Amino acid sequence: MPRTPSQDLLSPQLLAQLERLELVTRKVFRGRMKGERRSQRKGQSVEFADFRNYVPGDDLRFIDWNLYARLDRLFLKLFLEEEDLHFYALVDCSRSMDFGEPSKLTFAKQLAASLGYIGLCRADRVKVESLASGLRSAAPSLRGKSSLRRLIDHVDQFTPGEDQGLLEGVRQFCLRNPGQGILVLITDLMDKSGYESALRLLVSQRIDVYVIHVLSQEEINPEVQGDLRLVDSEDQDQAEVTISRPLLQKYERTLRAFVGSARDFCAKRGITYLQTTSHQPIDQLVAHYLRQRGLVR
């Protein structure tokens, strides 16, 4: 039986597990189309929600005439609105994502596909992009479970090294997608120019931002020895180090500080931050950690 891309990224068991979940946003967004999602806005569904006083200009069709008859006052009947959600997944495809076992990029692609599949199941508008998408044809905006194959095919095209930098990628993304919704940024945040401005740019949009910070095992606990010339996979920058215990301890402290500062930065700006490793099982991550963070339920 030929292997399909979906089997590489998402196993049937995982798909089955994902079908039971749905994406959640803490912010109120106006969907463009009716969706399966019960909106926090009051709308025109059949499900009653509440009453409110009539103010001139309200649609007369929603006046509860029965109540007017009884109380001689005009009330408006409010119904629950059901609407769709814009879900964006933004995958960092820089060369540094190509490390780890499995690689961080594979992990990111799996995660993006998984979350995208959750959105498709709930009739949300799903768009999975890489940071390099501005360089390629625009990502399709998908809807409905049947779009799973297109989603996976698209995600599968992501290759490491077509990056244009975190900030530039985010800026391109914002220009292309001015709408509201949920954005999951899957990245390792290893950008020499800093991740802060990129995140600030995202915060300024009206989107609910989640940052999933992926690190590989070799970044968390590097197993290196001797006199080394470390070559940066992205910009070929070199750092000559002589590995020693104190240096490794120093590296560990630096990594902790890096992760901590990213968490603080996100927390202050209302960004949900989750640090994970590339060898973390996707189902566990989605079912436990993301649920805890409130991204899915």
Added chain:
Amino acid sequence: MSFLNSLSFLGWGVLLSVPPLIVLLYFLKLKRAPLVVPSTYLWSRAIEDMHVNTIWQKLRRNILLWLQLLFVALLILAVLRPGNQAMQATQERLVLLIDQSASMNASVGSETRLEIAKRRATELIDGMSPESVAMIISFADEARVVQSYTNNRALLRRKLDQIQPTNRLTQLDEALQAASGLANPPQTYEEGNPNALGLAQPLEARLYLFTDGGVQLDSEFSLGNLKPEYIPVGNQRLPNNVGIVAFAADENPEQAGQIQAFAQLFNSSDDPQVFDLELFMEGDLLDARSDVELAPGATASVSFDVSRSVEDSIASGVLKLVMNIKDDLEIDNMAYAVFNTRKQSRILVITPGNDALELALETDEISEFARVRVENAEFLETETYRNLTETTAVDLVIYDRCKPEKMPMANTLFWGQLPPLETWKQGPLSSPVVLIDADETHPLVEWLELGEVLVAEGFQVTGPPGTLNLISSNLGSVMAIGQRLGFEDAVIGFEIVTATEDGKKLANTDWPRHLSFPMFIQNVVNYLGNAAGLNAQKSYLPGENIEIRTVVPYESITVEAPDQQRKSIRRGRQNTYQFTDSRDLGIYKVYEGEDRFVDQQFAVNLTSREESDLRVPDSLELGYEEVQAGQALELGRQEYWKWLLMLSLIILGVEWYIYNRRIYI
């Protein structure tokens, strides 16, 4: 703080090439293995604080390199031998007197005393402050300035190394004179003389005397500005030496037909010594004494009697005395004595008739060594006479009351007549003649007792300049001997027999009746007749000036030293040849003229009690000062190289630790 250079150019080249080599090797070593990582972002931040100061960062990163360089730098510094002069370091002048006399050949362990002296002197030179200057003088029986004042240590060391041992005696006067040249300039001062200001200022100098004692000082010497330090050499252990301090051989005067050899032996060790003595003649063992015992510090005489029965073989030859003992000084365990061939002397006597003279010439002793031919005055006119006297066919011509027209090519003795030369003058004929004295130092008239000899008449004799007065009388000199072209002419101012006018013989003196007359004739034959003088040749000391006489006055002779080296010597005044090159011990052979055969031999022996005595005194008397044995060498420099070496070893240890533990500072 000062530095001493203790390496040659080559050494410096090698040492200074080490640091660049280390840097080079370090760069080779630091070919780090490249490793591609996702991002150097975190690494760079981990080592970010090292980028604060690039040089400091490099320094820290290359801590091993710096440690290695520091180690080598410390080594170089140690080689430069930094140090402080413990004493005053200002412009010291050192004079090193190195004894190279025979006794310095004595071995002390594996070294000879001279080598020890040179080594210690080298240490002293190494310890000199850079401002100091030093001068090296080597001395034995004569002194030589090996190197005049200089501060060039390499030159001093090289010159010091060139000092060779000799077989000579120890005489310090000349060396001290040379050393005191600058320290004690001649001070002549005249009142009111403006030039007196230009007199050399005396410069104080330290005099280091490296010797084993046995130093002889003939003159009273004032050290003046010389500050003496006596550094005894060879006193590390007690000496062990027995030496031959005298060796001579001669005919036994009491027993004709025997040759007697005398040796004097001296034990300078603190233990009694037992050894064998062997006497060789031309390589053949002639006699031996076994188990000769000598008490500590004692001197003993040994004599050997060699029978005349082997006289034919020992008429000319070399006696060698060997002491079979293993001691510190080898060269005094052997001595030589030489017999030269006794020549037949050819004597021509021209006399109108002189029984006393003819009788005296017929003794056994004389007839053995001389062929005497007696002729009357008419013989002077014959062709035979001319042939004999013009070709040195005779050694001596005695003219009794006659004289030739021309002086012969031979020694002459004129009796009652002057030679036919204007340089000889006679006084008026006087009577009586009272003989007063004879010059006993001259071999011609030695041992003569002339006090009772009566002379009826005679005249005073005066000769050319340089003439020696042999017999003095109331008239003045009545016998004199003078020089003539390598020959000697003796003139006696009185006759033995006078012929009266009627032809009768009349005694002029009663000398022939005295014992002194045949002795005089014997002396005449031996000395003027060249009857080889002594049978046994005198032995000389090394370095001694040797006067060689030949029978015939050759233009030059050739002397062959024991090491086969030949040296030609031109004739000097008085028909003698001065040989000054008696450095080596052993037998010297003399070739007269163009001869291919050895005509004479003489021996040079180290028969000196001072040199054989290897005991090193605790103090020396130099002039008016007594100098105690010192260890002045310890007072030189305080050197720091040991500390530097220790520090560099610590650095090496730290480097090793860092390398192994991979400590990252």
